[in-house]
Amino acid sequence: xxxxxxxxxxxxxxxxxxxxxxxxxxxxxxxxxxxxxxxxxxxxxxxxxxxxxxxxxxxxxxxxxxxxxxxxxxxxxxxxxxxxxxxxxxxxxxxxxxxxxxxxxxxxxxxxxxxxxxxxxxxxxxxxxxxxxxxxxxxxxxxxxxxxxxxxxxxxxxxxxxxxxxxxxxxxxxxxxxxxxxxxxxxxxxxxxxxxxx
Amino acid sequence: xxxxxxxxxxxxxxxxxxxxxxxxxxxxxxxxxxxxxxxxxxxxxxxxxxxxxxxxxxxxxxxxxxxxxxxxxxxxxxxxxxxxxxxxxxxxxxxxxxxxxxxxxxxxxxxxxxxxxxxxxxxxxxxxxxxxxxxxxxxxxxxxxxxxxxxxxxxxxxxxxxxxxxxxxxxxxxxxxxxxxxxxxxxxxxxxxxxxxx
DNA sequence: TCGACTATATATAATTG
DNA sequence: TCAATTATATATAGTCG
Numbered sequence: 001x002x003x004x005x006x007x008x009x010x011x012x013x014x015x016x017x018x019x020x021x022x023x024x025x026x027x028x029x030x031x032x033x034x035x036x037x038x039x040x041x042x043x044x045x046x047x048x049x050x051x052x053x054x055x056x057x058x059x060x061x062x063x064x065x066x067x068x069x070x071x072x073x074x075x076x077x078x079x080x081x082x083x084x085x086x087x088x089x090x091x092x093x094x095x096x097x098x099x100x101x102x103x104x105x106x107x108x109x110x111x112x113x114x115x116x117x118x119x120x121x122x123x124x125x126x127x128x129x130x131x132x133x134x135x136x137x138x139x140x141x142x143x144x145x146x147x148x149x150x151x152x153x154x155x156x157x158x159x160x161x162x163x164x165x166x167x168x169x170x171x172x173x174x175x176x177x178x179x180x181x182x183x184x185x186x187x188x189x190x191x192x193x194x195x196x197x198x
Numbered sequence: 199x200x201x202x203x204x205x206x207x208x209x210x211x212x213x214x215x216x217x218x219x220x221x222x223x224x225x226x227x228x229x230x231x232x233x234x235x236x237x238x239x240x241x242x243x244x245x246x247x248x249x250x251x252x253x254x255x256x257x258x259x260x261x262x263x264x265x266x267x268x269x270x271x272x273x274x275x276x277x278x279x280x281x282x283x284x285x286x287x288x289x290x291x292x293x294x295x296x297x298x299x300x301x302x303x304x305x306x307x308x309x310x311x312x313x314x315x316x317x318x319x320x321x322x323x324x325x326x327x328x329x330x331x332x333x334x335x336x337x338x339x340x341x342x343x344x345x346x347x348x349x350x351x352x353x354x355x356x357x358x359x360x361x362x363x364x365x366x367x368x369x370x371x372x373x374x375x376x377x378x379x380x381x382x383x384x385x386x387x388x389x390x391x392x393x394x395x396x
Numbered sequence: 397t398c399g400a401c402t403a404t405a406t407a408t409a410a411t412t413g
Numbered sequence: 414t415c416a417a418t419t420a421t422a423t424a425t426a427g428t429c430g
């Protein structure tokens with residue numbers, strides 16, 4: 001589709017090969033995008049030019065994500081017995097006991113899945129904690145005071161509720177409990193909860 | 199490009215979505231093939247239909263090879279702002295030595311950032327390796343057979359070479375070594391992995 | 397190198413059998 | 414359900430600034 005028919009074989013002229021690459025590459029990406037939207041499918045497309053430059057497209061998710069999803073379907077069943085989130089120490093012990101020569105090349109697919117989940121969890125906790133520390137540093141005194149005041153209000157109301165409970169029984173108590181829950185205030189770490197949010 | 203212009207949004211009618219998927223998929227593959235030949239570039243194309251069926255194309259090298267290169271580049275890029283990527287063992291030791299009281303609460307902000315980067319890198323490598331394994335699993339039987347055949351050829355030639363070597367010396371031997379490398383046959387476990395998988 | 401610009405070649409949506 | 418068949422819409426090879 002051009003002024004003349006083009007044989008499908010390597011274009012020898014370096015210049016027009018580059019031009020054709022540029023044109024057809026964008027055409028291919030466009031087609032891939034359209035297909036992924038029209039038909040609601042996941043597409044990953046990776047191109048290396050002869051000079052080693054990387055071009056990639058992925059419909060919706062990253063290539064890794066796309067393949068993870070596929071793999072996820074395969075291993076839904078085996079996911080159930082995965083343990084809850086482990087502590088860092090437990091993570092270390094788990095990985096260490098599992099792998100004699102702990103090179104990633106040696107791990108089985110199932111091991112990799114578990115390791116991935118543990119790493120992801122550890123990474124999440126690390127980032128959350130970091131965010132918390134950063135926010136603690138950054139918050140202005142005023143904001144801290146505001147938060148402290150809110151904290152105090154909650155505490156005061158709890159105390160008041162407790163006093164009332166002693167008079168009228170426990171009905172009111174549960175009501176206030178869920179009230180404090182709504183304020184994100186389980187066992188005092190109001191501040192922490194707020195700061196853990198992205 | 200058909201009887202009428204088609205808006206690029208999900209086709210709701212299930213039937214025509216399937217028909218369009220089939221047509222455009224083959225069109226996309228054709229374009230990818232043409233581009234890889236015309237411009238002498240490496241292309242990897244992976245599609246998952248909504249029903250989880252896999253369609254893949256690779257031009258130039260095998261899909262796994264191309265994606266290995268892709269991962270290589272990706273981790274090259276993310277390497278810059280990190281110190282060198284640690285091995286799993288090194289990561290474990292670093293974390294362990296840092297955390298006496300193994301609670302994440304005890305780490306300093308700088309420690310957390312380093313830990314975060316290491317965890318992210320480890321997670322990335324884990325996912326990349328997992329993807330590679332998954333890809334190896336879902337390769338079509340034909341590809342597996344092709345690989346097996348290549349493997350057999352290599353082994354046969356190696357045996358032939360060994361026999362020759364006994365007669366003529368070692369020159370022939372090194373030549374064959376690099377030949378097997380070109381067939382994507384580094385340190386043998388590639389095939390072992392393939393053969394062990396379902 | 398880099399866009400526009402066509403004249404053609406291709407791709408494909410709808411139709412048909 | 415399909416495989417052909419059109420009638421159109423798109424993609425793009427070569428050309429010109």
